Amino acid sequence: MEARKSFADLLASESxxxxxxxxxxxxxxxxMKPILDEVKSAVGDQAKIIKIDIDKNNGAAMQYQxxxxxxxxxxxxxxxVWRQSGVVQPAQLKQVIQANAS
Structure with missing residues (x-):
């Protein structure tokens, strides 16, 4: 069984x-949930998508302000490489991921 990676390890290990x-x-x-589901199916392995609940992960929320x-x-x-607050449309998210995938 694979050991659970820390948040920092996950960010550093995946492209x-x-x-x-x-x-x-x-x-x-x-x-955002259906938008992220759509983006995940479109970009596949180009990006890993994870959700962080700020109420349960206060340290991560504070670290990234x-x-x-x-x-x-x-x-x-x-x-x-990119950051945005608010609801982001699927086309924009796909474009940002594809632009940074290479």
């Missing part, structure tokens, strides 16, 4: 990781 910082009580955050949710951050080899 592209899209992190959705969200909260259960956030209406716009709920709108999350002041509003949803906030999406795209990491490439552990470095932030």
């Amino acid at each position: 592209l990781v899209l992190v959705d910082f969200f909260a259960e009580w956030c209406g716009p955050c709920k709108m 999350i002041t509003g949710v949803p906030t999406l951050i795209l990491f490439k080899h552990g470095k932030i």
Whole structure:
């Protein structure tokens, strides 16, 4: 059984990781789920998509200065290459991932 990677290890090990910082009580955050599902099926293995609940992962939220949710951050080899708060449309997300995939 594979040991569970820490958040930092995951960001550093995968080439592209899209992190959705969200909260259960956030209406716009709920709108992101079908968008992220659509993007995941479109980009496949080009990017790993993970969701971080800011209420359960306060340290990560503070580390990345999350002041509003949803906030999406795209990491490439552990470095932030793109960041945006609010609901992001699937076409824009796919474009950002594909632009950073090479």
